[in-house]
Amino acid sequence: MNKKIIIKDYEVVVIGGGMAGVCAAIASARHGAKTALVSNRPVLGGNASSEIRMHICGADYHGFRKNARETGIIEEILLDNKRVNRSNSFSILDTILWEKTKFQENLDLYLNTHITEVIKDKNKITMVSGEQLTTEKVLKLNGKIFIDATGDGTIGYLSGAEYMTGREGKDTFGEKFAPEKEDNHTMGNTLLFTAIDMGKKVDFIKPYWANTYHEKDLAYREHHEINSGYWWIEIGGDDLDVIQDGEEIRDELLKAVYGVWDHIKNSGNHNADNFALDWVGFLPGKRESRRILGDYVLKEQDLFDGKIFEDAIAYGGWPMDMHTVGGIRTRIEPNDFIMMDDLYTIPYRSIYSKNINNLMLAGRDISASHMAFGSTRVMATCAVIGQASGTAAAMCISKQVIPREINKHIHELQQILMKEDCYIPGFKNEDKDDLALFSRVRASSFIKNCEPENIINGYSRTVKDQINAWITDDNDKNPWIELYFDNNISPKEVIIKFDSNLSKEIMVSLTHSVRNRQEEGIPKKIVKDYDIEFYDGEVLISKRGVRDNHRRLSCTKFNNITCNRIRVKPLNTWGSGNMCIYEIRVY
Template identity: 40%
Template sequence: MRNYLTLFLLLFTLQLSAQNHVFVETESFEDKGGWVIDQQSFVVMGSSYLMAHGMGRAVKDASTTIKFTKKGKYHIWVRTKDWAPFPKGPGKFQVSIDGNPLKQVFGESGSDEWKWYDAGEVDIKTETIKLSMKDLTGFNGRCDAILFTDVPKFTPPNKLEELSAFRKKLLNLPDSPVAAGHFDMVIVGGGVAGTCAAVSASRMGLRVALIQDRPVLGGNNSSEIRVHLMGDVDKNYYPKLGRIVREMDNGDPGNGNPDAKEYGDARKTSIVKAEKNISLFLNTYVYKVEKQNDIITAVVGRDIITNKETRFEGSFFADCTGDGTIGYLAGAEFRMGRESKAETGESLAADKADNFTLGTSNLWASLPRDTVTTFPETPWALQFSDEYHIDNTKADWEWETGFGNFNTITDAEKIRDHNLRAIYGNWSYLKNHKSQKYAKQELAWVAYIGGKRESRRIIGDHILNQMDIQEGKQYPDGSVTATWTIDLHFPDAKNSKYFEGQEFFAGTKHIKVAPYTIPYRCLYSKNIQNLFVAGRNISTTHVAFGSTRVMRTCGMMGEVVGFAAYLTTKYKTTPRGVYQDHLPELMSILKGETIEAQP
């Protein structure tokens, strides 16, 4: 396979040198209009794309200028998909050149696979043209890339490795990424856990790189996803923990609040930018890890807008991605899904181990209007009836897809799209069949970025389990005090009755716990020497994860990781070395005792 790919790249490079191709990444459009950048499927696509997320109202055109070194006739290819082919979806759009639309309408092919579509031939008569994409429906049409080629009978590659090489060559990206420099601590993931880890490490004097794959910080607590912070910070055994979480906390606006400002994006960013030791890298998806044996030496990230790559060297790394991406790429031991009772001895564990995970939510909200509003029928969406529909003006946590039917990492786009089909289908039913209540109600906000709950869990030197939690075991390295219930979601029974195998609505049973502490040994990798973890991907069983996963608790994990990274740097040791040789000093820091930070 490797020899085949090498031969392909050689032939491909020779072909490119002799022919004229103009390759356009849609996420790099100069004016994105009302279209949005979606990077959630980078792991399977190797790229971001533009999407027309108008909630049923067509968005403004996206456009850019393209330069040609040679005039003449070009064949056009458009890479897209039909995201809801039941039998044909609603994501229709057109491509225009200098205001003249191509005849083809994209996004209604009946195929949910990403692939290249033949858009015909065009005569390029000027060196510069204006390329535009016009949304026709407002229902999430999407486009990855557009190719102009003068090569007869040429079909662009579609397989990931070949397409990635194709992109890189035609975008003239350098063979080597730009060097960001060397950091004491490289933190990947700018959710609450990662952001708190960065601030904690920075205040201990470490030089920190904080890398986030979206334009805002906060992860599930950002304005893009809008999940409120849960877990207590005022029941800590260690008074110093939770201070940074409190700084990040913008109050409790609830889930899916239609007012974006309630989630404090600007507050989080300002706190990070005020830290002189933090270098913040937004819109950067880390997809590659470099290591020597069991030590990570660098990570490489790609800008989700420009596709330019940056390399970050570090002494220590923290995986705060939620998905355990860095650990996975580095070869860290991890677990995904449920363990069996026989394996863990937990009464709440599954009878048999499986791939079941808690799902992903896309929240939504509507607002009252002064006049009657309309919403179209949605035959491509999930179908509701008088017998079963969800009679609410906004979503809460229960709107959730996953449950083992999808892989929360590789099927992220499918999960989001299934959530959208449920949201739009239910809202269409309410608007068109419950007009007395909903005639003057308008869909105001729908999250297009999924709020994930569970994926990989990186295995550490201790795996927190149900007994640790319910018995309130106090280990010598007990650090973060957690208070949330064991909260394991499952498909709502009524939802399963009407949408068996396609559930999008959850139930739960809260199992109360007394405040307990999470051992520090859960916050680093068992087999990668310099890798910390914080957030929902720490070392727990599936059952224990049901309690540790809430964001205030995750934020305190980040604070602990920042303190521990200070000690690894101070003593030139490893995360495990802190536990073995410097645990009293770590516990002193957590107790709030005075520690002299590094200059």
């Protein structure tokens, strides 16, 4: 019996349902492009899903870099999660990601769908084809722009895109910390686990097939926090290829996980008598495979220089986190953190294919050297790259151009991203459509260096010693801030960016120490309830109340209002005393 063939037409097709693909697809759809999101797994999130359960790291480096957490769609997702996911459940995060994509206008979601074929016309992809494993349907998806968010660069590989793999030598890009000679080694894969305290002694019987580890074998691998698994249980990338040998790597990782747990339980030195394994992953988390070649290769030097590219569309800040070849099979330090002094930007030229004209990139497969990849590969960085890629893809559709030609419109892309709360170091709000930039500002009170004018200075977060926010005085019981205009305006939307404490992590995590650093629930500094009032002179024309806001970026739309003064009255927060607003925009 022939399988049912489904043919669908889209403008943007995103393949890969990790955080990069999710953010790319949402961004594309929100900008009006008819979009498909295709994932070969039953849940979204990639390494952050319940199948793998890795926490979403980023430029803030576990809070080491102050005010560096990624914003935009990834912030929206994680704040939505903080609102409802009090049990720190990865399965609840799965549901949130499903909800964000399933019910997004202009977006069709295809889970359990593995793409196996790419159809091209010369140097352009016209269609991707694959099978939805749960329905036995063959899906053929036509598109104009395709975004490879597979992690492995699978769509790029199948389409004939130029790519890199392995480690470049020092001479390739002149990188100080690169190996002396190039090789085909990559970082390995990892399986995580969780354990729970049963309240009584629980025996563990080691499977006969599990590895045996002594303390000297794990001397360089910290394992005192025994309730969650370890990233350093890592295999592959040496004699085992992380793609071709994936099944064998999974089997070897299972032997390692149960062997490490046997050591923890039965060596008598880890206070683990009452602990039992609760969950062991069966889908390894991948770190590194193919990197698709773009018009620019991001390099180690760019990261050390904190380079601000003219075509910057995202940023990173996680250290160059270079894992030891061989992983847990070695008896040396499992990784080397190479720190940079500051954040760096990621250029637009690194997020589209050099030779496949309508292929864009999102996530860890962007055009970067192995060394630079050591930093860009973490999920929050991948997510903001994804939002930039999806936004640019929708621009390609509206302007009827290929991705490379967006370079002519890079300022427009940057301004769109910043409007939607993506941070691009070195750039500021210069949106000529933002009426707030042409207003004067006053407020009921403020503290030193947190004047009301900060809300229109172009920067919507604290940058080093510049706070860039309006913060009320301690004694102000009825705070307000207002923008007033020389002439009447007809506002259609007011966008406000609040303080969600970008120095603290907010992601789901298996690790107790990571969770203990976080605020419980919604960040306390976010304004919960506020009013927006519209005046013509001293006459109140209209008023809109916003209640139970839990997001940093809050957008409110209006119709049929003419005014010359807009007043925002923050009424309370989720637990902090002072009111804080970073930016107000009016359109």
